[in-house]
Amino acid sequence: MTSTPLRDQSRVATRMRSTFVALGMLPVLILLAIAFQLMTGKFLTGNNLSIVMQQASINIVLAAGMTFVILTAGIDLSVGSILAASAIVAVKISLWPGLGLLGIPAGILTGLAFGLFNGVLISFLRLPPFIVTLGALTAVRGMARLMGDDTTIFNPDLPFAFIGNGNILGVPCLAIIAMVVVLLSWFILRATVLGTWIYATGGNQEAARLAGIKVWLVLLFAYGISGLFAGLGGVMSSARLYAANGLQLGQSNELDAIAAVILGGTSLVGGVGSIWGTLVGALIIAVLSNGLILMGVSDIWQFIIKGLVIIVAVALDRYRMKGGART
């Protein structure tokens, strides 16, 4: 046996490293916040932070669903389109006199249905996720426009407008929903058997099958919950805007969601990652947008800077992880 001090030392080193890994991108988020505060002087105010949370919330919800999918070594490119279709359904149902609140479940279930459709193709027909969801990205976008007669549908008396614009104890409802989604995702991934199965399937799908794991259920669930959260995102968007538009809503949202997951340290090859990382990743994206606006940076430069920050942050992260894994 190794001597005790050596063992303790390596134990401490292991713990420090795992803390460091667990922290992930959090230091980057904090540094960004401090930098924007120093440069603008108005970033760290209660009002502004509430705006940041509100802006981040829909992406957090989409990225939470995306986390499940990417953990299984898949990808879901269709969430932006599903968000649009769900928003259209939600607003249309909200126009039913007296039953308008049904728009909420209708929107969410629409998302779930599209997600399960992806999941069936991927888990039972064994089609590649990239292809299936790329197809869904286009097809569902078309269906959203079809359902909305290719115009913007308004409902000025939207019965669930409080979701998009209300506050509870000063915290925006959107942010509360996002937090609930994160906690639910955390619970599923951390505390349920299904969560363990998701990590196992993403880590090694064939080994998972040989260990008796229902791989089909894992994949169906991952794409199902990604669709469901996209549906919820649709309800949230429409509630904020009192309207839905099949053409514009949710355009390229899938890319922001994927960026948040990657920034959060979840591996694209599957099996490694956490929902907390995703939360931090989505917040980094929101803080960047908000801070650059506060600084008066033009829209064009915002795009360029955001893209570069994502690449640099992930590059640093991979470099750091590599160093850790080698020892």
Place this chain on the structure above:
Amino acid sequence: MYEPNIPLLKMNHISKTFDGIKALQDVSLTAWSGEVHALMGENGAGKSTLMKILSGALTPDKGGEILVDGQTIPTGNTRASRSYGIAVIYQELSLSPNLSVAQNIFLGVEKSRGGVINRKAMLASAKPVLDRLGVSFEPDALVRNLSLGECQLVEIARALSLDARIIVMDEPTTSLSGRETEKLFEVIARLKTQGIAVIYISHRMEEIYRLSDRCTVLRDGTYVGTLDKNEINAERLVTMMVGRDISSFYKKEHKASDSSRDIVLSVDDLSDGKLVKGCSFQVHRGEVLGISGLVGSGRTELLRLIYGADTAVRGNVHVEGENVSPKSPREALHKGIVYLTEDRKGLGLFLDMTISDNVNVMVSIRDAILGGIRHFSMASQRTDRAIKNLAIRTLSIKQKVGSLSGGNQQKVLLARLLEANPKVILLDEPTRGVDIGAKSEIYKLIDELASHGLAIVVVSSELPEIIGIADRCLVMSEGEIVGEVTATSEHPITQEALMTLSTGLNRSNTVHKASEVIQENLI
């Protein structure tokens, strides 16, 4: 071209060390022009390593030299080896299926005019090479439409087009039909008359008799000897290949005679339509059944069929009299069958997950609260027990499995299977890549499990291992069970008996020894 008293190829004092382990130790090999030289040895004897050194894919340790026509050539350089006329034809062919025969022959050395491929010139120069081999297909045929045997001939043609004079063939007949094998032998005979030296690796005795002019045997990375054509006989070769003691660390506590006669696992005419051709056998309570055979004989495939990892086209599996015939690993698990894969990292463990999660992955759903919530205290209990019982060396149950040593990883995988509380355990190469200490611990564990009444099937390429732990041993060859050897208290199973059966020797020359019970059920 060559002087008759200088050999075409001479490899002198070749040694190779990997991470401090000697894979080859002072091996020499000589091949003359126009000779077929067979290279024999068990799996892991060092044949492939030696051939990789010849092809330049590996560099030999200091002191080793390779001479072609009496001239020393640079080692560890594939280009140099090729330019001296050395070509290796591997078991896995490296052809592009969608290109023509001619294009494949000249792959990488295409004939072109100003960067534009000159198809005509390639077809024209491919023709004489193919004629040299006497083949029946045209140079413009698509490789996709050729049979496996014909593809092999294309590889040989490619070697000839590069002026190869020493051609290594690594088990070329493994996946060939009888007719294709005949065709290949014809081609080899032609190559001989053209002064080419063929180094022929095969496990099949008949082929060695028919083809080879001389035969060199390796064992455990050392040179055992070279036999001339008239000296080659089966018993002599087998003795040279296996002649070593069974080390003392196989200690069997459970006795085959203790095992009751109730059958736990019964496999009946199981086939996958490809690599497993109607296998039937039974395993009793408390029995360790070994399955021996060469790599590629269908042993792994048979275990996977029993476990439901692949789909059987025919046959049944019974556990304790109940027909289970699993269609998925999940079903097999529920019926009490577990399977240890030979590919621990690729098909077994989740390297990024903790020891605890790896041990519990099969049972976490059984232990779950409210149908789906992890029972973490139960999981730690199981993991602690596994770490204690199997002596897994680790800092904490939360350590990632990827950071453990090979032996400890294997124990984690075994612990996973045992937690599932099985009746039948299928072990595929249970000690592959495991250090000697963990090996003997795994043998002890298998012995203990048998004395607790489990039915155990062990597939292993290591003959001493099979002999050391099995009560009875089946021998597989080409997807069929070709023999059975039972150990009795006075007469243990011998390596000779197993090798004889697995190399298909008994088909032409049955070797019976009074001390063994060899049952042949040839089809």
